[in-house]
Amino acid sequence: MNALEATGLNTYYGKSHILHDVGITVAEGKITTLLGRNGAGKSTTLRSLVGLTPPRTGKVMIFGKDMTRSAPYRVARHGVGFVPEGRKIFPHLTVEDNLRVPLERPGPWNIARVYQTFPRLEERKMNKGRQLSGGEQEMLSIARALLLNPKLLILDEPSQGLAPLIVKEVFRIVEQTKADGMSVLLVEQNVHASLLISDYAFVIDHGVMAWSGTASDLMADQERIQSLAGASAEEWSFDDDTTEAEERAFNAPASAVA
Amino acid sequence: MSATTISAAPSRTAKPKLHLLIIWAALLTAPAWMGYIGGYDALASRILVFGLAAMGLNLLLGFTGVMSFGHAAYFGLGAYGAGFVLRYWVHSTPLAILCGILLGTVAGVVFGALMMRRTGMYFAMLTIAFGQICYYVAYSWNSVTGGYDGLRGFQRAPLDLGFTVLNIRDNGVLFYYFVLAIFAVCTALMGLLLRSPLGRTMIAIRENPRRARFLGINVERHILISFAISTFFTSVAGALYALLNNFADPTSLYYVISGNIVIMAVMGGMLNFWGPLLGAAIFVTLQDYISSMTVNWMSWIGIIFVAIVLFFPSGVLGFLRRRSASK
Numbered sequence: 001m002n003a004l005e006a007t008g009l010n011t012y013y014g015k016s017h018i019l020h021d022v023g024i025t026v027a028e029g030k031i032t033t034l035l036g037r038n039g040a041g042k043s044t045t046l047r048s049l050v051g052l053t054p055p056r057t058g059k060v061m062i063f064g065k066d067m068t069r070s071a072p073y074r075v076a077r078h079g080v081g082f083v084p085e086g087r088k089i090f091p092h093l094t095v096e097d098n099l100r101v102p103l104e105r106p107g108p109w110n111i112a113r114v115y116q117t118f119p120r121l122e123e124r125k126m127n128k129g130r131q132l133s134g135g136e137q138e139m140l141s142i143a144r145a146l147l148l149n150p151k152l153l154i155l156d157e158p159s160q161g162l163a164p165l166i167v168k169e170v171f172r173i174v175e176q177t178k179a180d181g182m183s184v185l186l187v188e189q190n191v192h193a194s195l196l197i198s199d200y201a202f203v204i205d206h207g208v209m210a211w212s213g214t215a216s217d218l219m220a221d222q223e224r225i226q227s228l229a230g231a232s233a234e235e236w237s238f239d240d241d242t243t244e245a246e247e248r249a250f251n252a253p254a255s256a257v258a
Numbered sequence: 259m260s261a262t263t264i265s266a267a268p269s270r271t272a273k274p275k276l277h278l279l280i281i282w283a284a285l286l287t288a289p290a291w292m293g294y295i296g297g298y299d300a301l302a303s304r305i306l307v308f309g310l311a312a313m314g315l316n317l318l319l320g321f322t323g324v325m326s327f328g329h330a331a332y333f334g335l336g337a338y339g340a341g342f343v344l345r346y347w348v349h350s351t352p353l354a355i356l357c358g359i360l361l362g363t364v365a366g367v368v369f370g371a372l373m374m375r376r377t378g379m380y381f382a383m384l385t386i387a388f389g390q391i392c393y394y395v396a397y398s399w400n401s402v403t404g405g406y407d408g409l410r411g412f413q414r415a416p417l418d419l420g421f422t423v424l425n426i427r428d429n430g431v432l433f434y435y436f437v438l439a440i441f442a443v444c445t446a447l448m449g450l451l452l453r454s455p456l457g458r459t460m461i462a463i464r465e466n467p468r469r470a471r472f473l474g475i476n477v478e479r480h481i482l483i484s485f486a487i488s489t490f491f492t493s494v495a496g497a498l499y500a501l502l503n504n505f506a507d508p509t510s511l512y513y514v515i516s517g518n519i520v521i522m523a524v525m526g527g528m529l530n531f532w533g534p535l536l537g538a539a540i541f542v543t544l545q546d547y548i549s550s551m552t553v554n555w556m557s558w559i560g561i562i563f564v565a566i567v568l569f570f571p572s573g574v575l576g577f578l579r580r581r582s583a584s585k
Contacts, residue, residue, distance in 0.1 A: 050472070076474035084472065090465040092529075093458065100455065101462045103474030148474055 001064050003028045003152045003183035004049065009058035011048045018044045019055065019207045024185075025200075026152065031174065031184040033194040033215065036204040042187045043085060045204060046156055049185075050082050051075050063151060077103065081150030085157045089140050091130035095121055098129055098140055099147060107149025108180055114143045117173065135166035142173060153177055154185045159193065171197055195219045281532055285438055289431045296547070299430035300502065305535075305542045306434075306441045307498045312522040312534030313448060314491025319520065320528030321452060322484040323464030325382040327516050328389030331369070332489040334511030335392060336362035336496025338403065341506035344412035351415045351426065355440075355497045362493020363486065365392070370485040374478050386513055393511040408507030409500075437498050444491055449531065451487065460484050492519075521559075525566050527573025536575045 004026040011019040019041055026032045036042045047053040049060055054069040061067070067075055076082070090098050099111050099121075115122035118139045124132060132140060138158060145153060155174065159167040167190065174184055175197050188194035195201060198215040203224075211224065218225065288302040315329045339361030340354040347353075373384040396403045403409055417424040417436065426433040451457050459480055462470045467477045500506045509515065518541065526537025544562065548555040570577040 052468070071476075072468070072471040073474055073476050076472050082472040084469065088466050088469045090462050090469070092465060093461055097458050097461075101458055101470065101473055101475070105474070144473060 001028060002026060002061075003063060004185065005061045006045075006049060007059050009045070009048050009055040009060070011044055011053055011055045011058075013044075013053070017207070019048060022048075022058075022204065022207070022209050024049075024202050024209065024212075026183050026185045027200060028183050029178065029181055030199040031178050031186060031197055032200045032202065033186045033188055033198040034202045034204060035188060035191055035194070035218075038189075040204045041207040042204055043156060044207075046082075046154060046185075046187060050080060050154065076148060076150075077105075079105070079148075079151035081145035081148045081153045083141050083145045083153070083155045083158060085160060089129040089132070089137050089144070092128060094126055094128055095132070095140060096125040098144060102144055102147045104147075105149040109146045109149050111147070114147065117176070118143055135162055135169075138162060138166065138170060142170065146177065150182065152183045152185065154187075156187045157189060158186075159188065159190050167193060191225055192219075277532065281535070285441075289434055297543070299434050301542065301546055303430075303434045303437045303498075303502050305539045306437045307495050307502060308519070308522060308542055309535035309538035310441050310444055310498070311492045311495035312519050312526070312538050313445065313531075314488050314495060315519050316523045316528055316534045317448060317451070317460070317491065318484050318488040319523055320530075320533070321457070321464060322460040322481060323467075324481055324484065325378075326385040326485070326488070327382050327513065327520060328385030328387070329489070329492050329519050330511050330513060330515035331389035331392040332362040332366050332492045333496035333499065333515060333519070334396065334506070334508070335365050336493030337500035337506040337510050338396065338409060339493070340497035340500040341409040341412055342402075344415070345409060349415045351417055351501065354414070354501065355494070358497025358500065359490060359493050362496055363490045366489025366493070367482075367486045370482050370489070374482050374485075386516070389511065389513055389516055393508055393513070396508040396511050403506075403508070406508065408505055410505055413504045414501040433502070437502070440494065440498065444494055448491065452531070456480075456483070521563055525563060525573060527570075527576035527579075529572060530575045530579065533573045533575040537573065540574065 002025050004024070006025075007023045009019050009022040010017065011022075022041070022045055024032075024034065024045065034042055034045065044053060048055045048058075051067070051070050051072045051074070059066065059068050062075065062078055062080060065078060067078060070078075072082075090101065093101070096111075099114060115125075120136055121139055121143060124136065129137065129140065142155070142158065145155075153174075158170045158174075162170070171193055174186065178184055178197075186194055186198065195215045195218060201211075201213065201215045201218045202209060203211040203218070211218070285306070289299055292298060292302050311329070311333050315326065318324050318326055336358040339358035341358075342361075343350070343354040343357045369385075369388045373381055373388065376384055397406060399405070414427050414433070416427050424432055424436070426436045452460075459470070459475055462473075462475070463477055463480055463484075471477050496510065499510065522537035522541045523534040524537065525540055526535065527533030540562075541559065544559055545555060548558045552558070566574060572580070
């Protein structure tokens with residue numbers, strides 16, 4: 001059974017037809033990445049999958065259950081953790097309280113494990129969400145989704161606006177969730193970084209699914225990456241020696257990063 | 259990790275305790291000093307009553323981020339509920355309060371469930387509409403509510419504790435302490451609520467309802483729960499208001515009272531637990547003083563409200579707290 005299987009999605013904003021017969025599959029226990037230029041329809045696809053902008057036609061099956069047009073909280077209760085673009089933590093709650101908001105679902109993730117995985121969050125647990133740096137907010141946002149113990153984790157551009165050091169950390173955690181048996185749908189503009197950890201890839205362009213296959217096939221086809229995925233196809237360097245500037249960016253307040 | 263961001267974290271132990279000490283010392287000794295500043299016992303009781311109503315509303319307004327301009331309905335129904343018991347049924351103050359709470363809260367749950375289908379401005383408009391329905395029912399149903407003249411002919415009953423009888427009917431100071439005791443229980447309940455998982459969820463909804471949905475929270479249901487709890491506390495205040503005046507009138511259901519309660523919460527500071535109490539103290543005191551000098555007291559309160567909103571956008575208490583934190 002696939003974790004997620006969407007077929008024939010046609011989504012509109014008013015009269016604008018955004019998604020044209022889009023289909024996407026997330027295999028269970030695998031990382032699938034959805035790539036595309038700005039405005040290609042990546043976020044709209046996600047919104048259609050999780051119930052924020054329900055498709056006018058089409059079907060969304062999540063773990064074999066028809067969740068088309070289900071309310072977002074029902075999608076979450078069915079085992080889908082969604083980390084939206086731009087983080088969106090609760091600014092006036094402490095880190096600890098932010099972590100206690102999610103519905104408790106049984107599973108491997110609890111607050112103790114979150115602190116073990118993100119030691120920085122434990123150091124700052126009594127700080128309010130708004131006092132965290134951009135990188136810390138992203139970690140908090142991901143940690144909060146993990147606490148739902150989702151069977152399927154959906155991340156919308158988690159590396160956006162973050163320093164390379166943090167991006168590396170985020171991708172390491174995504175890989176770790178796969179090791180836990182979670183299925184992951186990753187939407188990214190960092191083509192190389194996301195393809196490195198993904199099993200499958202989809203490329204969307206102008207609201208149409210333009211390519212699908214294994215991540216390694218796409219990786220080998222540099223020309224296609226350049227032409228379909230667009231601007232940010234440059235190589236990401238993931239060496240362990242962080243520069244001083246990266247360190248500064250990590251510690252900067254959220255407003256400076258975002 | 260940057261040292262500056264850590265030191266910006268508020269001290270969580272020392273200052274709030276000092277606040278509490280000042281507030282409770284002032285409330286406990288109010289009858290002793292009210293007279294010196296031109297006040298009187300009933301004025302102190304009225305501050306507590308409206309403070310409780312505004313704090314109740316603020317659970318919804320400040321802590322859940324949902325606007326209601328119709329809380330007078332539950333305040334007034336609380337008053338009429340208490341009045342009905344004393345006027346038509348038994349001479350018992352506790353029973354009067356219980357029935358007032360019951361009438362106000364049941365109405366809150368039913369109206370809330372109907373209004374929950376709409377959000378934002380439409381929800382706020384519906385709260386006014388339901389409030390006005392209650393007002394016109396009270397206004398027109400002469401035989402039961404006394405119509406325009408209000409429900410008269412009842413008095414709060416002395417409190418029989420078994421071993422002694424507290425004459426809260428004739429002793430204004432005793433009645434003040436009775437109101438203060440109920441106020442203390444209510445604020446303790448509110449404090450516990452806000453520290454509970456439900457309180458955390460309410461704040462999460464205020465800050466980002468969509469995000470809360472993705473964490474598996476049924477936002478509409480939680481707003482309804484918050485609305486119901488909010489109407490519960492407002493109807494407690496309403497019941498006490500009827501006992502304070504020995505009278506329940508339709509204007510206590512009127513949208514002007516709803517507006518006043520919102521103004522109190524905003525004046526004091528919606529993001530502060532005690533803000534609405536301070537707002538109520540300022541509003542009720544100003545109303546009392548200025549209305550003894552001019553019939554146009556509303557204009558003066560309006561000017562002061564505008565000044566507070568312009569110069570202290572987070573309310574008077576929000577301003578005071580920020581000042582003491584920056585020292």
